[in-house]
Each structure stands twice: as structure tokens, then as C-alpha cells.
Amino acid sequence: xxxxxxxxxxxxxxxxxxxxxxxxxxxxxxxxxxxxxxxxxxxxxxxxxxxxxxxxxxxxxxxxxxxxxxxxxxxxxxxxxxxxxxxxxxxxxxxxxxxxxxxxxxxxxxxxxxxxxxxxxxxxxxxxxxxxxxxxxxxxxxxxxxxxxxxxxxxxxxxxxxxxxxxxxxxxxxxxxxxxxxxxxxxxxxxxxxxxxxxxxxxxxxxxxxxxxxxxxxxxxxxxxxxxxxxxxxxxxxxxxxxxxxxxxxxxxxxxxxxxxxxxxxxxxxxxxxxxxxxxxxxxxxxxxxxxxxxxxxxxxxxxxxxxxxxxxxxxxxxxxxxxxxxxxx
Amino acid sequence: xxxxxxxxxxxxxxxxxxxxxxxxxxxxxxxxxxxxxxxxxxxxxxxxxxxxxxxxxxxxxxxxxxxxxxxxxxxxxxxxxxxxxxxxxxxxxxxxxxxxxxxxxxxxxxxxxxxxxxxxxxxxxxxxxxxxxxxxxxxxxxxxxxxxxxxxxxxxxxxxxxxxxxxxxxxxxxxxxxxxxxxxxxxxxxxxxxxxxxxxxxxxxxxxxxxxxxxxxxxxxxxxxxxxxxxxxxxxxxxxxxxxxxxxxxxxxxxxxxxxxxxxxxxxxxxxxxxxxxxxxxxxxxxxxxxxxxxxxxxxxxxxxxxxxxxxxxxxxxxxxxxxxxxxxx
DNA sequence: CTGAAAGCGCTTACAG
DNA sequence: CTGAAAGCGCTTACAG
Numbered sequence: 001x002x003x004x005x006x007x008x009x010x011x012x013x014x015x016x017x018x019x020x021x022x023x024x025x026x027x028x029x030x031x032x033x034x035x036x037x038x039x040x041x042x043x044x045x046x047x048x049x050x051x052x053x054x055x056x057x058x059x060x061x062x063x064x065x066x067x068x069x070x071x072x073x074x075x076x077x078x079x080x081x082x083x084x085x086x087x088x089x090x091x092x093x094x095x096x097x098x099x100x101x102x103x104x105x106x107x108x109x110x111x112x113x114x115x116x117x118x119x120x121x122x123x124x125x126x127x128x129x130x131x132x133x134x135x136x137x138x139x140x141x142x143x144x145x146x147x148x149x150x151x152x153x154x155x156x157x158x159x160x161x162x163x164x165x166x167x168x169x170x171x172x173x174x175x176x177x178x179x180x181x182x183x184x185x186x187x188x189x190x191x192x193x194x195x196x197x198x199x200x201x202x203x204x205x206x207x208x209x210x211x212x213x214x215x216x217x218x219x220x221x222x223x224x225x226x227x228x229x230x231x232x233x234x235x236x237x238x239x240x241x242x243x244x245x246x247x248x249x250x251x252x253x254x255x256x257x258x259x260x261x262x263x264x265x266x267x268x269x270x271x272x273x274x275x276x277x278x279x280x281x282x283x284x285x286x287x288x289x290x291x292x293x294x295x296x297x298x299x300x301x302x303x304x305x306x307x308x309x310x311x312x313x314x315x316x317x318x319x320x321x322x323x324x325x326x327x328x329x330x
Numbered sequence: 331x332x333x334x335x336x337x338x339x340x341x342x343x344x345x346x347x348x349x350x351x352x353x354x355x356x357x358x359x360x361x362x363x364x365x366x367x368x369x370x371x372x373x374x375x376x377x378x379x380x381x382x383x384x385x386x387x388x389x390x391x392x393x394x395x396x397x398x399x400x401x402x403x404x405x406x407x408x409x410x411x412x413x414x415x416x417x418x419x420x421x422x423x424x425x426x427x428x429x430x431x432x433x434x435x436x437x438x439x440x441x442x443x444x445x446x447x448x449x450x451x452x453x454x455x456x457x458x459x460x461x462x463x464x465x466x467x468x469x470x471x472x473x474x475x476x477x478x479x480x481x482x483x484x485x486x487x488x489x490x491x492x493x494x495x496x497x498x499x500x501x502x503x504x505x506x507x508x509x510x511x512x513x514x515x516x517x518x519x520x521x522x523x524x525x526x527x528x529x530x531x532x533x534x535x536x537x538x539x540x541x542x543x544x545x546x547x548x549x550x551x552x553x554x555x556x557x558x559x560x561x562x563x564x565x566x567x568x569x570x571x572x573x574x575x576x577x578x579x580x581x582x583x584x585x586x587x588x589x590x591x592x593x594x595x596x597x598x599x600x601x602x603x604x605x606x607x608x609x610x611x612x613x614x615x616x617x618x619x620x621x622x623x624x625x626x627x628x629x630x631x632x633x634x635x636x637x638x639x640x641x642x643x644x645x646x647x648x649x650x651x652x653x654x655x656x657x658x659x660x
Numbered sequence: 661c662t663g664a665a666a667g668c669g670c671t672t673a674c675a676g
Numbered sequence: 677c678t679g680a681a682a683g684c685g686c687t688t689a690c691a692g
Contacts, residue, residue, distance in 0.1 A: 003470075005685055016663045021687055028688085029661055051445040052386050053685035056668045061382065063446070066426065071411045071625075072608070074402050081401045081428035088427075088435070093442055096396065096426035097418075098411035105418070112423055115381040116393070140333075221612060222552055223585070255553070278402070282551060295401075335669055346679045351671055358672085359677055383669035386684045663692085668685105676679085 004045045013041040024049070055117060062092045064305060065113040069101050069133065069148075070126040074276060075294060079124050079147055082298025090306060092119070099132065106134035114140070119309045122301050123148055128158050129190035142308035146301040147294075155308075157301050157319045159292040161191050164323030165198035168243050168271040168290050171325055173206050175269050177241030180208065183228045183253060184245030185220045192217065192245060195273075199243065212237065220245065225252025233260055240268050247272040247279040247289055254283050254330060270330040285329030297321050334375045343371040354379070385447060392422045394635060395443040399431050399463065399478075400456040404606060405624060409454050409477055412628025420636060422449070429462065436464035444470070449639045452631050453478055458488050459520035472638035476631040477624075485638075487631050487649045489622040491521050494653030495528035498573050498601040498620050501655055503536050505599050507571030510538065513558045513583060514575030515550045522547065522575060525603075529573065542567065550575065555582025563590055570598050577602040577609040577619055584613050584660060600660040615659030627651050 010020040015034060022028035023038040024047075030038075041047075055061040066083060070076040084094050095118065097109035113121070120141045123132050125148030136143045137151055145156040172180050182199045185192050196215045203210055218224035225244060229252070232238055244250035250272030254264060262268055264285055272280060272289035280287035300321065307314050340350040345364060352358035353368040354377075360368075371377075385391040396413060400406040414424050425448065427439035443451070450471045453462050455478030466473045467481055475486040502510050512529045515522050526545045533540055548554035555574060559582070562568055574580035580602030584594060592598055594615055602610060602619035610617035630651065637644050 003685095006687095007685080017686080018663055018665095018688080019661085022662090025687085031661060034661080048441070048445050050386075050447060050685050052382050052391065052447050053668085054687075056380075056382050056386060056670090056685080057687045059668075063425075071408055072404050072606075073407070074404060077403070077407055077428075078401055080426060081430065084426055084428045085430075085435070088438055088442060091442060093425045093427075093439075093446060095393075095423045096410060096414055097423075098407075098414045100411065100415075105415070108418055109423075111378070112418060112421060115378050116423060117380060117382050219612070223612075276402075282549070282553075333669095336671095337669080347670080348672080348679055348681095349677085352678090355671085361677060364677080380669050383684090384671075386669085386686090387671045389684075661692105663690105665688105665690090667688085670684090672681105672683085674679105674681090676677105 003050070004047050006047070006049065009038065009042045009045060009047050012045060013038045061117040061119055062090070063095060063116065063118050064092060064302075065095045065097060065110070065118045065121040067097045067099055067106065067109065067121060067123045067132060067134070068125060069099055070124075071098060071100060073126045075126055075147065076124060078294035079298040079301070082295035083122055083302045085295070086299030086302040087306070092306070099134070101133055103133040106132065110134060110136070110139070120144070120305045122146060122305055123150065124301070127189070142305060144301050144305045144308065146297060153316050155304050155314055155316050155319060157297055157304065157321060159294070159297060160320035160322050161194045162198035163320070164273065164290040164292065165195045165243070166202050167323060167325040168273070169199055169202040171288070171327070172241035172243060172269055172271060173202075173208070175241070175265070177269055178208060179237070179239045180241035180243065181213070181232075181239040182215045182243045182245070183225060183249055184215065184217060185249070187217045195245065218249070220248060222248045222252035222255070225249035226256045227252070229253050229256030229260075242268060242270045244270065244272045247274045247276045247287055250287055250289065250330070251279055251283045254285075254287070258284070264330050271325075275326050280326070280328065283330065288328045288330045289326055291324045291326050293321060293324055333380070334377050336377070336379065339368065339372045339375060339377050342375060343368045391447040391449055392420075393425060393446065393448050394422060394632075395425045395427060395440070395448045395451040397427045397429055397436065397439065397451060397453045397462060397464070398455060399429055400454075401428060401430060403456045405456055405477065406454060408624035409628040409631070412625035413452055413632045414628075415625070416629030416632040417636070422636070429464070431463055433463040436462065440464060440466070440469070450474070450635045452476060452635055453480065454631070457519070472635060474631050474635040474638065476627060483646050485634050485644055485646050485649060487627055487634065487651060489624070489627060490650035490652050491524045492528035493650070494603065494620040494622065495525045495573070496532050497653060497655040498603070499529055499532040501618070501657070502571035502573060502599055502601060503532075503538070505571070505595070507599055508538060509567070509569045510571035510573065511543070511562075511569040512545045512573045512575070513555055513579055514545065514547060515579070517547045525575065548579075550578060552578045552582035552585070555579035556586045557582070559583050559586030559590075572598060572600045574600065574602045577604045577606045577617055580617055580619065580660070581609055581613045584615075584617070588614070594660050601655075602660075605656050610656070610658065613660065618658045618660045619656055621654045621656050623651060623654055
């Protein structure tokens with residue numbers, strides 16, 4: 001079964017390929033009757049234009065490249081899904097390149113994609129304070145960065161960690177919490193620093209004094225949350241509100257509190273970060289947490305790239321996308 | 331800066347485009363001098379062939395599609411990375427399609443890829459007992475399934491859960507363990523059933539009787555492992571070897587044991603499943619666990635698809651890829 | 661409104 | 677061994 005081409009459609013409709021092309025693409029002047037007829041014939045024949053041929057003449061492949069250095073992360077996949085979803089509407093497909101922190105592999109991928117005439121590239125990673133192991137600054141196509149570090153003159157899209165923190169802490173304050181602390185990950189992560197700073201600011205803006213050890217740095221694990229609670233409850237000055245750096249820590253915290261028969265959220269309120277549903281929904285009570293809207297972030301990265309490809313003006317620099325507080329039972 | 335084409339190369343080398351093409355591709359008869367000269371000129375000019383044009387004539391795009399219904403999973407990303415890595419060597423790029431359990435979206439993606447003349451498709455998912463929400467059986471291109479259910483006459487690539495189980499349990503037996511139990515996930519998962527069956531067989535083959543409640547079904551969580559240990563240790567007949575359904579359960583088990591001052595691995599040995607490094611390496615002691623070699627699985631899926639694309643014979647049915655026991659301190 | 665022709669950048673029989 | 681020509685399947689000025 002041969003593929004049907006525009007020649008077949010034109011022949012069957014009794015017109016030239018030029019007219020067929022215009023009718024099908026809605027370009028140029030074609031009478032509505034011939035247009036209708038051609039469309040009908042195309043549909044009957046099951047005509048699907050060969051995108052390769054179209055790209056060759058239009059010099060636009062409707063294809064973009066996606067570079068990631070993250071092989072295991074649960075953050076990258078939603079971003080990628082958002083990119084893919086946001087772009088498919090416009091008929092653009094995305095090439096996936098897993099480059100594993102390997103510069104040569106990255107180069108190979110970039111070259112292969114350039115050969116395939118991609119319209120642009122989205123670089124994505126797992127940490128906003130690390131950049132991919134490849135220089136993307138002098139490419140013949142535009143580049144957008146998402147969840148990874150990019151040059152200053154490019155557009156880089158990130159979650160608004162400060163705003164997310166304000167949402168979380170604001171929620172605790174509105175719930176009447178007055179002794180609020182922050183249990184978070186390693187201070188070597190930029191996001192940890194940012195959130196800690198926003199945490200202090202929010203307390204201050206509300207006129208709340210910070211407890212003695214208001215920010216506790218540790219690892220991104222359930223265990224660390226559990227341990228932190230054990231330490232806190234061995235002293236007298238105990239918090240009544242806890243904002244955690246991620247949902248795993250929050251879960252450890254909630255478990256630790258429950259073991260001490262502390263009523264959540266009446267005695268102590270807990271807010272997590274990430275809205276990792278598999279964790280947040282299984283926690284008892286289910287976790288109130290901050291969602292970074294990663295999928296939306298990916299979608300916007302795709303949109304931004306498309307605008308760049310079309311030569312439209314796009315504001316460069318860091319785009320901070322708002323986070324959303326998901327209120328559950330904690 | 332215009333892209334340099336094969337016309338530029340041919341002109342600069344003083345030959346026809348036909349000769350340039352042959353020299354560059356190593357096809358046809360070309361004297362070694364002219365070949366060398368052409369290659370030199372191409373290199374000097376920085377010539378990179380336009381893959382779109384090439385694909386149009388060769389009727390082979392060196393591009394494949396990757397369909398996944400998994401947006402968050404930590405299993406899919408390594409598989410995808412393996413596919414991408416294994417294929418880039420052959421110059422083939424992969425289109426990523428996140429379809430989210432949405433049949434229409436899936437169809438849109440498949441059509442878009444077909445329009446772009448992909449050579450084949452790899453379908454991948456998060457569960458071997460679920461299939462993607464789209465029918466891939468009557469496409470004009472070959473399809474390979476990885477970590478998702480496919481039709482019987484296709485090639486479907488999966489980890490060998492039974493063999494992985496035998497590795498794990500065999501290891502416990504070799505360590506002198508005699509009262510071995512299995513703490514695992516929900517029995518609604520096919521892998522849970524398979525591993526449980528292999529678990530019993532391995533014990534039996536070793537002449538070991540099964541403890542009373544040898545397989546404990548629960549959830550895929552740290553908490554469930556922790557809880558299971560609490561239950562077990564409230565009775566008299568306690569295991570000296572525990573094989574867990576995943577690393578999170580194993581971590582909960584290890585934590586539960588440590589809280590009871592049980593020496594791991596001297597009093598009780600624990601083996602996990604998944605080799606999720608962020609969990610396995612952080613556990614104290616670090617977890618001995620089964621690695622499913624997901625990346626290799628992806629690589630093989632890519633290879634299989636390529637063979638199909640080239641019209642080579644490929645054995646259909648389930649391919650079971652061996653797991654590897656990673657021995658650490660538990 | 662419609663069509664003949666050229667062109668996108670490559671490859672591949674077919675002659676010479 | 678080398679090259680002229682046709683072709684892959686589309687689109688786009690340019691005439692008519």
C-alpha cells in the first residue's frame with residue numbers, strides 16, 4: 001500500500017498540485033467549491049502530507065530538541081510532559097536527548113538534532129544551580145532553559161520558590177500558628193537558601209519572631225524529618241507549625257508527630273513542598289503542600305521557544321512561575 | 331551565515347554533487363584521491379548534510395517515536411535514557427510523547443510522528459500488566475513494547491522478575507539464612523505475583539520450608555516495611571532473612587530492625603528491589619538490592635526496533651532481561 | 661481563481 | 677571513475 005501524495009489528491013480532484021496545496025493549507029486564493037472538493041478528495045484518500053518534504057521547502061521542521069541530564073528524577077518528567085503536551089497542539093514534536101552529564105554525548109545529540117533541522121532547543125535539568133555539560137550559546141537556533149542554569153541573556157524558566165514559601169508560611173500563619181520552623185534539605189542547594197530567606201522574610205513581615213533554631217538543614221529524606229521531630233520534642237520550646245523542604249521530609253515529620261500522639265493539624269500544622277502525590281496523598285493525614293506546577297512550567301518553556309522560533313520578542317532573564325498551595329489535611 | 335550544502339562542497343572540490351555524495355557516504359566507486367579531497371573540502375567548509383533532504387530520498391528518517399503514559403515514574407526515565415543512548419550511536423533520534431492515559435492525545439502524537447516519517451515506535455509504560463490507551467497494531471511501521479503490555483505477536487521487553495527474585499533469595503540462602511520471608515506490594519500488581527511465586531519456588535528448591543506467613547502483601551512504602559517489622563517482632567517466630575518488594579519497603583524494614591537493635595546483616599539480612607540509588611545508598615547499612623537494568627532494557631528495545639526497521643528477523647514474544655544483584659551492606 | 665515551473669538539499673540509477 | 681538527470685513530496689513566487 002503506497003502512501004498517497006499530493007499528486008494523487010490533485011489528480012483525483014482534477015486540479016494542479018499547486019492548487020491542491022493551497023486548498024489544503026488554506027493559503028492563496030482558491031474558490032470555495034474547489035477547496036471543498038479538494039479537501040473531500042484528500043479525506044477520502046486518507047491523504048497525510050509528508051512532513052519531511054514540507055519542512056524541506058518551508059525551512060521549518062516543527063520539531064524541537066529537549067536536552068536533559070536527569071535520568072531518575074521525578075521533576076524532569078513532568079516538565080518534559082508539559083513541553084510535549086504544550087507543543088503537540090501546534091504540531092511540533094520533541095526530540096528527547098538524555099545526556100547524563102556526558103559532554104561528548106551531549107555534543108553528539110546536539111549535532112544530530114541540528115542535522116535534523118530542529119527549530120530550537122529546550123535545556124532542562126534537575127537543579128537550577130547547575131548547568132548542562134554543553135555550551136548552547138552559539139547555536140543557529142534559539143534555546144530556552146527550564147529548571148537548569150542558563151546564560152543571563154537567555155530565557156530561563158523556574159518555579160517561584162520564594163512565592164511558594166510565602167504561600168506555605170502564610171497558610172500556617174493564617175491558621176493561627178505562631179511558633180513556625182522550617183525543616184529542609186542541604187544548604188548547598190540554591191533552592192534551600194532561597195526558601196530559607198523567604199521563610200524568614202515572611203515571618204518578619206507578619207511580625208512574628210523566629211524561634212531559636214528556625215531553620216533546620218538536613219537531607220531530603222523522610223528519615224531526616226522524623227529525626228528532626230525527635231530532636232525538637234526533646235526540648236521545651238516546640239513549634240506549632242512546620243514548613244518542610246519537601247514532601248518526604250514532611251512525611252517523616254508527620255509520622256514523628258503521630259508517634260507522639262500529637263494532633264495534626266490541631267496541635268501542629270505541617271506543610272510540605274513538591275506535591276509528590278504518591279507521598280502527599282498517602283500520608284496520614286494527607287499532606288498540605290506546595291505544587292511547583294512543573295507541567296505548566298514545561299508548557300511555558302515550549303511556548304517561549306516557539307515565540308523565539310517565530311522571531312517574536314521574548315523577555316529574557318529568569319521567569320519565575322507561581323507555585324500553588326494544595327491544601328489537604330495536615 | 332548560510333548553511334553549506336553539498337553543492338558548495340562539490341563546487342569547491344571541482345566535482346559533481348553525485349561524486350561528492352558518493353565520496354561522503356562511502357558508496358559507489360570514487361578514486362581515493364578525489365574522495366580524500368572531497369572529505370577535506372567538506373571538513374574545511376564545515377559541511378553537515380541536511381538530514382531532512384536525505385530522509386526524503388532514502389525513505390528512512392533515522393527517527394523513532396517513544397510513547398509513554400508515565401509522567402512521574404522513576405522507572406520510565408532510565409528506560410528512555412537507555413533507548414536514547416543506544417540509538418544515538420546509529421544516528422537515530424527519538425521523539426518523546428507523553429500521552430498521560432489520554433487516547434486522543436496518543437492518537438494525535440502517533441499521527442504527528444507518522445507524518446514525520448518515523449521509522450518505528452517504542453511503547454513504554456510503568457506497569458507490565460497495563461497497555462497504553464492506543465492501538466498500535468496496524469501501523470505502517472514496526473512497534474516494540476518495553477515495560478508495558480503489548481500484543482502476543484510483538485516483541486515485548488521486560489525485566490526477569492523471577493530470576494531477580496532467585497538472585498535475591500539465593501543470596502540470602504547462601505548467607506546461611508533459613509527463616510526467610512518476603513515483604514512486598516499490593517497483590518494486584520502482576521510483578522508482585524510473579525516474585526512471590528519465584529520466592530516460594532526458590533525456598534522449596536533449597537529444601538527450606540516456608541515460615542507461616544512467608545509473603546506479606548502491603549503497599550510500596552517505607553511505612554509498610556516499618557509496620558511489617560513491628561508486627562513480625564511482636565511474635566516469636568522471627569525471620570532471619572527478609573526479601574523486600576522494593577527499596578522503600580526495605581528501608582522501612584531496615585529502620586524498624588535498627589530501632590530494635592538488631593544487627594544487620596549479622597542477625598537479619600535484608601535485600602531490596604529496584605536499586606533506587608537515592609534510597610539504597612542512604613540506608614544504614616546501605617541496601618543490598620536487585621537492579622532491573624532498566625537502561626540496558628531500553629537499549630535493547632532500541633536495538634530490537636532497529637532490526638525490525640531493517641527488515642531483519644526478530645524473535646517475538648516476551649524478552650526477559652536478567653536482573654543483577656547489587657551487594658551492599660544489608 | 662488556477663497552473664506551470666522552479667526549488668528545498670540530497671541520492672541513485674544510468675550513461676559515458 | 678565521474679557526471680547529467682531525474683526524483684523524493686511538498687510549497688511558492690510568478691504568469692495567465
